Structures are given as structure tokens and as C-alpha cells.
Amino acid sequence: SMSGPLDGRISTKPGESVDVQLSIINTGTMDLDLTASVAGLPTGADATFSSTEVDLDTGITSTVTMSVSMISTAQSGSYPLNITYSSVEFSQSLSLELQVADSVGLTVNSINNNIAAGPISEVIYTFEVTNLGSASDTFFVALDFDENNNASSWFDTTLSTSSINLDPSSTQAVTISIRERVAGAPTSGCDVGIIVTSSNDDTVSSAIGFKIIPIQASAQITVLSGDDSAKPGEAISGDVVVTNTGTGEDQFLLTTIGEDCGLSEIFTLSAGASSQVFSWSCTIDSGASAGSSSLTFRVTSNARSNYVVEEVESFTVEENWDNDDILEISFKDESLSMASSGGSSTTITVKNKANAPVNGNLFIIGNDTSLFDIILTPVNSETPSDEFTLANGQSAEFEILINSRVSESESALLSISATVVIGGVGYPAESNNELVIMIDGPELPPNGVELPFGVVLDEQQSISAMVGGWVFAILLLVLMNFLRKRRKIASVKATIEEAGEQEESKPDKKPKKKEEKTIKAHKLQSNECRMTPDNKVICPFCEAKLGVPRGSIPPFKFSCPQCDKKIRVVENQKF
Incomplete structure (x- = not known):
């Protein structure tokens, strides 16, 4: 005889396996060699015996374990099974009912274990849920954040759905939109768990995890120069391309530093993408020095405001001067006057008109330089020197002190020449204007007479007038003497008597004291x-x-x- 489960049922689920104990007793009088078999298994079911062949002596009982396993796609339902142990002479069967219940199962998977997120735009993390059960099921989706490194402190996360309905063996994708809200998340990332639970059996769930990593800003600037040599005031030009070498989408600002190139571009690039070709044109400053120079292209990240990358582009500033127009030399005053025993001064301005450093010496030239002692001294210096060193566009001033060597009236015309060295080559230069100097000699006796009412007589006229005056005076004296003698003869007696009376009546006169004259001291004026x-x-x-x-x-x-x-x-x- 054979016996099995008391209720005659075998209960299982798709994807599971169940063991059933079978007892076989030889109640006959002969020994039996039996072989096991089973009939009625549904599709997707398989049965195995711990002992397929049993040697059973008389009165002996043998226990055999039968294992029934179901594949995950097996259909639920009740299926009659017929289990038989038989030999050539004998056969014994046991009928059981295989009850396959609806199974509940799911799996969650994704091809990415982490994702980089930034503030510029949302990024999408995708995972899939598969119903491994034998019946339709509704699954609930939830996110779990690490308490120690809570991603929600820095990132906004949004599930595309919190529940999905799936038929058996079907799969559906679910997305999570992620965007950085606040900078400062750990560079190693924040852990996020995805938990999916069955509504048919809330004890059945599946979970996976991933990391949200804050993006790292990085960019590469590629400058393509078309014309990299020009004179001051002219333009250089070319193209520039920016590549996002960071880990996420970023917005960039492209500008130039040091030169006005009219370049200010804002654009957004995903990780690894390159921008369009931007053209640039820079006008070289009119005061730029000849030689090698550079301009800087700068890219600033919007996602990470502290990230800046620069690329330096070299260019050549060409020479911009004429050999005869390197220096501008000029006197401040175009005329000076001085006493024959004195001196005077003015200033000289020397300006570098070339777009390169120069140096040299000044020289005073003119046919009358021997009339003077001339000293050149740089302004703000006490040491006489005729040397100068000027940068591009720089000016220098010298004080020129001129002392007269002569004691008579003279005039002179002075100018300045210079030897200027630029780029190791010497060139001559001369002043733009000249200095006229007038020397006033000592005052000489007058050459004539200036009378009131604007009457002026020259030397000859003065001599003639003086001679005529003396002749007239002599004639007048002779005439007066002649007339006096005639009067004297006619009245000699009367004259003698009158003289006697006057002598008698004339009182004694005391001698006059010489008047004392007081001289007042002259007080000096400020000059x-x-x-x-x-x-x-x-x-x-x-x-x-x-x-x-x-x-x-x-x-x-x-x-x-x-x-x-x-x-x-x-x-x-x-x-």
C-alpha cells in the first residue's frame, strides 16, 4: 500500500519547489522490486524521487521523498497527479492533487550605478521593474535616502510614477528626475535606494541603489588664430571653440581679458560636447609696445561659479615708427632775455613717439653756444645729465640753465639735437622749435638829447645846438660888456658917491654858519x-x-x- 499527505494535496507556487513524503508498505508475502513514476504534471512542473527504485521485502515499510518544482512562468491551478510504484508482477498507485497558487515576484534593475547632477538642467535616472509573478500585480515604488548623507539636502528628486501595473512577465521603465538645488554635496556622492513592493503580497519586494554625484565643472579652450601680427590700432582675428570636459551639463560664459575683442558668449554644453566656432577680432591698443604680447580667453562655469579656465594667445605688435620721427623735442619758451652778467632758464620736453623703449643723449647746438655756459638737469633731479630713457609714449623734462659769458649786448639762436637708440640702432633727432636768446649789455651814455613835448635830438643835432648856444652866449656877453662901459663913463662920479654912502651905511654882517644837512638812510626794497x-x-x-x-x-x-x-x-x- 502507499500513503501520502493526509489531505491528498500538494500546494506550491510558480518558481517554488515542495517536498512530499510517501510511505510504501509491503503487505504481501513476496519481496518486491518497484519503480516510481508520476503522471499528470502540468507544464512547467517537474517531479523527482529520493528513490526511484525501491527493494521492498515482505512486511517492510519504505519512505520516499518526492520533490515537485515549478518554473516561474507555470500557470496556477489544480492538477490531479497519479504516483505509481510498479514491477512486472505488481503495481500500486496513489492519487494526489497538485495545487499551484498564483506566485508573487518582481525584479528591479538598472544599467547605471551612479549619475552626475548639476544645477543647469535635470538629469534622468532610469530603472526597470519586471513582474515575475504568475498573476497581474501592482507595484509601489519609493525612494530611500541615506540618513548620514541625505541626497534630498542638495538635490531635488522626482519619480515619474509611484505605482505600476504589470502583467505576468512584463517589464516597465521608471525614471527619476534629478537636479541640484544647493551646491556642496560630497564629491563622493549621495546614496539613494529604490524599493519596489508588490500589492499582492507586501512581503515581496525588490530594491537597488545608486549614487547621485555632484557634477565637476571643467572646460577646454581651443584658439585658432588667423592673423596674429599687426601694428597698434590694427586688428588681429581668429576663431575659438570651447569643449565641456566636465561630468555634467554646464552653462559657460566666454570672454576675453586685456584686449577688447567684442567676444561675450553664453552657451550650454552637455558633458563632452563642443561649442560652435566663435569668431573674434581684437584691436591692438594704440599705445602697445612693439614685440610679443598676449591676450587671454576666459571661460566661466555657471554650474560652479568658482571655476574659471583661461587660455593665453600670443600675438606680435609690429614696429610703428619712422626713423626721423622717433622723438618729439621742444623748448617750453621760444625766447629768453638776460643781463650780460646774468642768466635765465627754461625747460625742454622729450617725448617718445615710437612704440618701443628708447634711450639717448641731448646736445645743445647753434653757432653762438660759445656765448653761454649751458647746464642740462632732469626735472626732479639735482644732478646735471643729458641722458634719457623713455618707455613707449613716455615723456621727460629737462631744465636748461643758460648763463652769459659776455658783457655786451648779443643775440643767439639755439636748438637741440639728440642721438636716440631704439632696438639697438641709433638714429638722429632734432627739436621742433628753436630758442632765441637776447643779452642786454650795460647801460651806455646817451647818444642824444630827449626834450619835453616829445622833442628828440640825435648826437649831431645835439652838438650843433650846443655850439650854437655857446656862440650866442659869447656874443651876448660881448654886447653886454660894451653897453656897460658906455654907462660907466657917463655916470662915473655918481657911481663913486653912491658907493661911498653904501659903505658907510652898510652894517657889519656876521658870517653865516654852514647849514647842517641831515641825510636819511635809504631802506632797501624786496628786490x-x-x-x-x-x-x-x-x-x-x-x-x-x-x-x-x-x-x-x-x-x-x-x-x-x-x-x-x-x-x-x-x-x-x-x-
Whole structure:
């Protein structure tokens, strides 16, 4: 005889396996050699026995385990089974009912374990849910965030759906939209779990995890120059391309630094993508120095405001000067006047008109330079020097001090020449204007007479007038003498008597005392001084001790060669 489950049923689910204990008893009088078999298994079911062949002696009981396994796609339902142990002479069967219940199962998978997210745009993470059960099922989807590194602190995450309905063996994709809300997430990423639970059996669920990694900003600038050599004021040009070498989509700002190239572009690139070709054209500054120069292209990330990348592009500034127009040299004043024993000063301006550094020396030229002692001194310096070193467009000023060597009236015309060195080559240069100098000699006796009412007589006229005056005076005296003698003869007696009376009546006269004259001291004005015993004067303005023009007798005026002020020298008083 054979016996099995008490209720005669075998219960299982698709995708599962169940074991059933079968008891076989030999109640006959002969030994049996039996072989097991089973009939009625549904599709997708398989049965195995712990002992397919059993040697059963008389009165002996044997226990055999039958395992029934179902594939996951097996159909649910009740199926009658007939289990038989038989031999040639004997056969014994047991009828059981195989009950296959609806199975519940699912799987969740994705091809990505992490995703980079930034603030510019949303990124999509995709995963799939498959119904492994034997019946239609509704699955609930939820996200689980790590408590220690909660992704929701920095990222916004949105599920495309929180529940899906699936037929047996069907699959559906679910997406998560992710966008960075606040910067500062760990560079190693934040863990996020995806949990999917069956509504048919809430104990059945499946889960996977992934990382949300904040994007890393990076870019590469490629500059393609078309024309990289020009003179100041001219333009250089070319193209530029930007490639996003970061880990996520980013928005970039492309500009230039140092030169105005009219380039300011904003564009968005996904990771690994390159921008369109941007054309640029830069005008070289009019004051640029000749030689190698550079401009800088800069790209700034919008996703990471602290990220900046620059690319330096070199170009050549060409020479921009004429050999005869390198320097501009000019006198501040075009004329000066000075006393024959004095001096004067003015300034000279030297400007570099070339777009390169220059150096050189200044020289005073003219046919009358021997009339003067000339000293050149850079402004703001106390050391005389005729040397100059000028950068591009720079100017320098020199003070030129001119002292007269002569004691008579003279005039002179001076100019400046220079030897200028630029790029190791020397060139001549001359001043744009000339300096006229007038020397005022000492005052001489007048050559004529100036009378009131604008009457002026020259030397010859004055001599003639004087001779005529003397002749007239002599004639007048002769005439007066002749007339006096005639009167004297006629009245000699009367004259003698009158003279006697006058002598008698004439009282004694006391001699007059010589009147004492008081001399008042002359007070010096601010521009006046007196000569020292060694025939020198001390300037009342700068206190310089100066020599006076030869033959000069106070009072007279002359200019101080040190401060160029007018000085009046007055006579020394005796008391």
C-alpha cells in the first residue's frame, strides 16, 4: 500500500519547489522490486524521487521523498497527479492533487550605478521593474535616502510614477528626475535606494541603489588664430571653440581679458560636447609696445561659479615708427632775455613717439653756444645729465640753465639735437622749435638829447645846438660888456658917491654858519641790494652771491641767473 499527505494535496507556487513524503508498505508475502513514476504534471512542473527504485521485502515499510518544482512562468491551478510504484508482477498507485497558487515576484534593475547632477538642467535616472509573478500585480515604488548623507539636502528628486501595473512577465521603465538645488554635496556622492513592493503580497519586494554625484565643472579652450601680427590700432582675428570636459551639463560664459575683442558668449554644453566656432577680432591698443604680447580667453562655469579656465594667445605688435620721427623735442619758451652778467632758464620736453623703449643723449647746438655756459638737469633731479630713457609714449623734462659769458649786448639762436637708440640702432633727432636768446649789455651814455613835448635830438643835432648856444652866449656877453662901459663913463662920479654912502651905511654882517644837512638812510626794497666790498651782490630772492656786469655803477638792474628774478642794485650810502 502507499500513503501520502493526509489531505491528498500538494500546494506550491510558480518558481517554488515542495517536498512530499510517501510511505510504501509491503503487505504481501513476496519481496518486491518497484519503480516510481508520476503522471499528470502540468507544464512547467517537474517531479523527482529520493528513490526511484525501491527493494521492498515482505512486511517492510519504505519512505520516499518526492520533490515537485515549478518554473516561474507555470500557470496556477489544480492538477490531479497519479504516483505509481510498479514491477512486472505488481503495481500500486496513489492519487494526489497538485495545487499551484498564483506566485508573487518582481525584479528591479538598472544599467547605471551612479549619475552626475548639476544645477543647469535635470538629469534622468532610469530603472526597470519586471513582474515575475504568475498573476497581474501592482507595484509601489519609493525612494530611500541615506540618513548620514541625505541626497534630498542638495538635490531635488522626482519619480515619474509611484505605482505600476504589470502583467505576468512584463517589464516597465521608471525614471527619476534629478537636479541640484544647493551646491556642496560630497564629491563622493549621495546614496539613494529604490524599493519596489508588490500589492499582492507586501512581503515581496525588490530594491537597488545608486549614487547621485555632484557634477565637476571643467572646460577646454581651443584658439585658432588667423592673423596674429599687426601694428597698434590694427586688428588681429581668429576663431575659438570651447569643449565641456566636465561630468555634467554646464552653462559657460566666454570672454576675453586685456584686449577688447567684442567676444561675450553664453552657451550650454552637455558633458563632452563642443561649442560652435566663435569668431573674434581684437584691436591692438594704440599705445602697445612693439614685440610679443598676449591676450587671454576666459571661460566661466555657471554650474560652479568658482571655476574659471583661461587660455593665453600670443600675438606680435609690429614696429610703428619712422626713423626721423622717433622723438618729439621742444623748448617750453621760444625766447629768453638776460643781463650780460646774468642768466635765465627754461625747460625742454622729450617725448617718445615710437612704440618701443628708447634711450639717448641731448646736445645743445647753434653757432653762438660759445656765448653761454649751458647746464642740462632732469626735472626732479639735482644732478646735471643729458641722458634719457623713455618707455613707449613716455615723456621727460629737462631744465636748461643758460648763463652769459659776455658783457655786451648779443643775440643767439639755439636748438637741440639728440642721438636716440631704439632696438639697438641709433638714429638722429632734432627739436621742433628753436630758442632765441637776447643779452642786454650795460647801460651806455646817451647818444642824444630827449626834450619835453616829445622833442628828440640825435648826437649831431645835439652838438650843433650846443655850439650854437655857446656862440650866442659869447656874443651876448660881448654886447653886454660894451653897453656897460658906455654907462660907466657917463655916470662915473655918481657911481663913486653912491658907493661911498653904501659903505658907510652898510652894517657889519656876521658870517653865516654852514647849514647842517641831515641825510636819511635809504631802506632797501624786496628786490634791492647793495654791492659788497668785493664788488659782488647777494640776490635778495635766492641769496646767491653773484658777480655784476663789468663797469656797472649803482644804481642799475640785472637778472639773477639762478632764480631768473630782476634785481636792482642801489648805491652804498656814506654817513
